[in-house]
Amino acid sequence: MANIQTLDPSTSPLAYYGWELRRQREAANLKQGQLGAIIFCTGSLIGQIETARKVPTRDFSERLDAALGTGGLFSRLIGLVLRSQLPTWFQAYAEMESRATYISTYQSQMVYGLLQTEEYARAVLATGMPEDLDGLLAARMERQRILKREQPPLAWVILDEAVLSRPIGGRRVMRSQLARLLECISHRWMRIQVLPFSAGEHASLAGSFNLLRFESDPDLVYTEDVISGHMTADPETIREASLRYAHLQGAVLSVEESAALISRVMEERYGAGTGNEELVVA
Incomplete structure (x- = not known):
């Protein structure tokens, strides 16, 4: 990794963020430790972010803006930075997901990414x-911001019952995750249902998939394999996926x-005293 003298701000959003942080800090005549003290972090963390060795968070960015009086500069940059941390093959989908007005998803293995708790x-x-x-x-948590908009996308989430039983992260994590789902069910713009x-x-034994709809763009279908994801607007594929989703909705x-x-399930499988907290991940 290049040091601060040779960091090229044009190489990535993360590098630009670090370069801009150093420029703004020096313009304010602050050393790394001094700025860290102001925004409640270490000078070492400031240095790691300035040299693009550490990814900043949105909270960190908001505190920077307040401390340096940058008019929301870092709060605007952080979205680009975090999206750049997503796998290259996933970035195009994340962009389309953020623009969707209607999301339909069937998940056979795990909770849909936009509904996951941080620990899960x-x-x-x-x-x-x-x-x-x-x-x-941090990038996954940033994706979830679309659900906090004044007008979030309408979302229809179908979870296979297996999702509830698979103890990802341990009992405490799962209990918190299922509590999140119960909280989301009460949102008028979201519908969460379980395929028992x-x-x-059923119509999607082949696996999970997402359908995205937009105000003006063509519908999209997104699927993943073990290596990467695949997105298409092919009308026949859209028609087939929509038909399969309708069959799932009926079941x-x-x-x-x-x-x-x-x-x-939350109480019986993940309630207090139901078993060991820590699980070994193979």
């Missing part, structure tokens, strides 16, 4: 053994029944 997301992302887990985690084991064979539990099942 960390456990999921760690299975890929990434070089920068913290950067990936009793449904047997799921009602919203009320789904909430009751989630609540029951």
Whole structure:
């Protein structure tokens, strides 16, 4: 990694952020330790971010703007920085997801990324053994900001019952994650339903997929394999995916029944005194 004297701000959003941080800090006549004291972090962290060795967070960026009087500069940059931390093959999808007005998703293995708690997301992302887990985690949490907009996308989430039973991250993490789902169910712009084991064979045994709809752009279907993701606007593919999703909708539990099942699993499998907290990840 280049040192601060040779850091090229044109190489990446992260490098530009670090270069701009150093420029703004020096313009304010502050040393790294002094700025760190003002925004409640170490001077070492300031140095790591200035040399693009550490990915900043949105909270860090907001505190920088307040301390340096930059008019929201770093708060605007952080979205670009965090999106750049996503896998290259995923960045185009994340951009389209952020613009969607309607999201339909079926998830067979895990909770949909936009609904994951930070601890659950960390456990999921760690299975890929990434070089920068913290950067990936921050990027996933940043994606969830679309749900906090004044007008968030309408979302229809179907979760296989297996998602509730797979103890990702341990009992405490799962209990918190299922509590998040119960909280999200109450949002008027979101519908969460469970596809029960009793449904047997169903229209998407091949796996998870997402359907995105937009105000003016063509619909998209997104799927993933073990290595990367695939996005298409092919009309025949859209038609087939929509048909399969309609069949899934006909097999799921009602919203009320789904909430009751989630609540029951949360208490019976992940309530106090139900087993060991720590789980070994293969």
